[in-house]
Amino acid sequence: MYIATARQAPAAGGTGRIAANVLALGAVSLLTDISSEMVTAILPLYLVLGLGFSPLQFGVLDGIYTGVTALVRVVGGHAADRWQRRKLVAGLGYGISALGKLGLLAAGTSAGAMGLVLAGDRTGKGLRTAPRDALITLSSEPSALGRAFGVHRAMDTVGAFLGPLVAFCLLWTLPARYDVVFVVSFCFAAIGFLVLVLFVRDHRDVLPRVAVSLRSAFGLLRDPRFRRVCVVACGLGLLTLGDGFVYLLLQKKLDVEVAYIALLPLGTAGVYLLAAVPIGALADRVGRWRIFLAGHLALFGAYLMFVGVSGVFLLVGVLLLHGLFYACTDGVLMAVAGPMVPEELRTSGLALLQTGQVLARACSSVLFGALWTWLA
Amino acid sequence: MRILIVVAAVLVLGAGATAYALRTPEAVSVATEPGPVELSPGRLLFVDDVSGKLASVPLSSPGGPRRVSSLSCKRFYTAAQQGLCLADTTRPMPGSTAVFVDRELQEKRRVEVAGVPNRAKLSADGRMASWTTFVTGDSYSQPGTFSTRTGIFDTQTEEYASNIEGLRVEGRKMTNDMNYWGVTFTSDDRLFYATLGVGGKTYLIQADVVDKSAKALRENAECPSLSPDGKRVAFKKRVPGDGARPWREHVLDLSTMVETPLAETRGIDDQVVWLDNDTIAYGLPGEGIWAVPANGEGAPRQLVPHASSPSLVTG
Numbered sequence: 001m002y003i004a005t006a007r008q009a010p011a012a013g014g015t016g017r018i019a020a021n022v023l024a025l026g027a028v029s030l031l032t033d034i035s036s037e038m039v040t041a042i043l044p045l046y047l048v049l050g051l052g053f054s055p056l057q058f059g060v061l062d063g064i065y066t067g068v069t070a071l072v073r074v075v076g077g078h079a080a081d082r083w084q085r086r087k088l089v090a091g092l093g094y095g096i097s098a099l100g101k102l103g104l105l106a107a108g109t110s111a112g113a114m115g116l117v118l119a120g121d122r123t124g125k126g127l128r129t130a131p132r133d134a135l136i137t138l139s140s141e142p143s144a145l146g147r148a149f150g151v152h153r154a155m156d157t158v159g160a161f162l163g164p165l166v167a168f169c170l171l172w173t174l175p176a177r178y179d180v181v182f183v184v185s186f187c188f189a190a191i192g193f194l195v196l197v198l199f200v201r202d203h204r205d206v207l208p209r210v211a212v213s214l215r216s217a218f219g220l221l222r223d224p225r226f227r228r229v230c231v232v233a234c235g236l237g238l239l240t241l242g243d244g245f246v247y248l249l250l251q252k253k254l255d256v257e258v259a260y261i262a263l264l265p266l267g268t269a270g271v272y273l274l275a276a277v278p279i280g281a282l283a284d285r286v287g288r289w290r291i292f293l294a295g296h297l298a299l300f301g302a303y304l305m306f307v308g309v310s311g312v313f314l315l316v317g318v319l320l321l322h323g324l325f326y327a328c329t330d331g332v333l334m335a336v337a338g339p340m341v342p343e344e345l346r347t348s349g350l351a352l353l354q355t356g357q358v359l360a361r362a363c364s365s366v367l368f369g370a371l372w373t374w375l376a
Numbered sequence: 377m378r379i380l381i382v383v384a385a386v387l388v389l390g391a392g393a394t395a396y397a398l399r400t401p402e403a404v405s406v407a408t409e410p411g412p413v414e415l416s417p418g419r420l421l422f423v424d425d426v427s428g429k430l431a432s433v434p435l436s437s438p439g440g441p442r443r444v445s446s447l448s449c450k451r452f453y454t455a456a457q458q459g460l461c462l463a464d465t466t467r468p469m470p471g472s473t474a475v476f477v478d479r480e481l482q483e484k485r486r487v488e489v490a491g492v493p494n495r496a497k498l499s500a501d502g503r504m505a506s507w508t509t510f511v512t513g514d515s516y517s518q519p520g521t522f523s524t525r526t527g528i529f530d531t532q533t534e535e536y537a538s539n540i541e542g543l544r545v546e547g548r549k550m551t552n553d554m555n556y557w558g559v560t561f562t563s564d565d566r567l568f569y570a571t572l573g574v575g576g577k578t579y580l581i582q583a584d585v586v587d588k589s590a591k592a593l594r595e596n597a598e599c600p601s602l603s604p605d606g607k608r609v610a611f612k613k614r615v616p617g618d619g620a621r622p623w624r625e626h627v628l629d630l631s632t633m634v635e636t637p638l639a640e641t642r643g644i645d646d647q648v649v650w651l652d653n654d655t656i657a658y659g660l661p662g663e664g665i666w667a668v669p670a671n672g673e674g675a676p677r678q679l680v681p682h683a684s685s686p687s688l689v690t691g
Contacts, residue, residue: 187392191385198381
């Protein structure tokens with residue numbers, strides 16, 4: 001196994017149990033995801049119907065954020081390690097995003113204010129991911145890390161599932177009351193924040209206070225194993241089509257109404273949700289890196305299906321493989337990388353890896369987007 | 377103890393959200409009068425913001441009491457005493473219904489359309505109907521953004537193009553990110569003007585519905601609307617500025633290709649209508665329906681408060 005920890009991981013009651021901290025973080029993610037997916041689901045409708053934004057105007061605001069979150073991720077990860085306060089940095093991220101929901105109400109029709117609020121929301125997301133994943137690795141038995149991440153990601157995905165449902169039910173009963181959706185979204189985020197504050201425990205007491213610098217964070221890349229993980233993950237990220245692209249291809253191939261594209265992610269999420277825990281546990285047994293690579297085989301299998309299969313088999317096959325890809329890679333990669341990084345640099349290391357992956361995928365999205373425009 | 381705090385927070389936030397949701401919105405009162413809404417000459421038709429229903433006032437006294445129908449529309453347009461109502465049927469998937477009505481607002485036919493309603497227009501003789509909806513999730517790299525879909529329906533031949541993306545635009549390669557919106561037909565029911573959005577820019581195009589060809593006339597022009605005499609086109613032009621509606625309405629003389637900014641400086645996000653050859657009318661969100669001279673002079677004046685999507689029954 002990839003264990004670099006000299007210490008026994010605390011609080012995990014044997015291999016069979018998931019640490020209370022992981023469950024608490026799962027609950028926080030579930031609530032926060034309900035909150036954020038509620039907004040994501042209705043934001044385009046709100047901007048265009050509620051505020052009268054031009055639909056094409058808003059795309060421009062979108063592109064610049066990837067760079068901002070990448071920077072925030074690295075700085076946040078570094079801050080969490082330097083003061084050994086992962087919970088604080090994660091809490092900051094969750095808090096900013098919660099307040100952002102109220103900011104949506106306050107931004108009104110100003111494109112600038114709206115852009116600022118959305119940038120704040122992404123900043124919050126960028127801040128919290130790495131310290132949260134670091135806390136999961138620090139709270140779990142190293143041998144059962146895959147399963148711990150599986151449980152966390154499954155809970156997270158339940159939230160992503162429920163969010164749009166809650167939002168559309170609200171809009172159905174209270175037509176055009178986007179403000180109510182934002183208020184309810186804020187409530188979910190606030191409860192998530194409260195659960196974090198009350199139930200999640202940091203591990204700053206058990207770690208040595210060492211000098212942590214940005215240099216030492218990037219110095220992690222000198223470790224050949226960690227470097228290999230980063231390089232391979234980013235390389236594969238470059239070959240990964242964005243989700244939107246996969247769904248667009250499906251829609252074109254199946255020739256369904258464009259409006260139904262919105263339902264396709266539910267298929268992926270459903271598979272991910274069901275497979276996350278068993279695949280995490282499997283990864284603990286047969287090797288997490290192997291499962292991570294196998295996940296990409298599943299993804300390429302999905303791409304191949306576009307060539308060879310059609311009809312309902314294509315739909316089911318692609319969504320199944322796409323969901324399996326997420327179950328094999330998202331949490332599993334963190335479970336691979338976590339133990340390779342010394343505990344005092346855990347957040348920085350994971351932030352570095354996540355940032356690389358995000359940037360690689362953004363590149364791939366731009367590349368494939370350009371290809372799509374030119375070839376089609 | 378910690379559980380109790382969370383439970384208490386859930387209760388408090390739940391109660392707060394419920395109270396917020398049930399809070400009665402500010403009561404808006406508009407004067408109404410009994411009587412049927414019909415497409416009779418001299419009536420200004422519009423969507424009543426209070427009820428979401430189609431309503432009308434006489435153009436001679438637009439600020440007076442309104443008649444409200446039972447027809448729900450997001451956009452409405454009338455020409456030659458025919459009506460086209462684009463209704464929002466999002467339940468919960470975004471969807472629209474284009475409802476054709478006669479002079480008494482009796483439904484003649486309906487067409488189900490994907491996406492949320494945005495524009496609806498009839499040609500001057502009522503034969504050619506067109507509408508634009510927004511569809512989300514149709515973009516490869518930016519999930520959550522919209523693209524437009526524009527349909528054209530010929531009520532005479534019943535020919536229906538649910539999305540006019542197959543136009544051949546002179547001097548342009550056909551690409552996937554071409555979007556069309558805001559159609560306005562000429563009196564021959566064959567040529568029309570519309571907006572082409574591609575690569576972050578917009579163009580005013582003139583197109584032929586029969587041979588599916590088009591040419592771009594100029595850049596930066598959206599939601600064209602042809603004057604009754606067919607000599608000028610009003611459109612919105614993007615100008616620098618913050619806010620949701622960075623547009624200024626302009627009128628282009630098609631013979632000289634000279635454009636004139638209108639006296640309205642608030643951003644108009646609407647496909648304006650012509651009340652006659654000298655005046656246009658438009659809706660401003662939250663501020664009702666306004667009119668302004670089409671020659672760039674004068675000042676805007678309010679016609680109908682708490683209303684949107686105006687159109688005038690002529691003839």
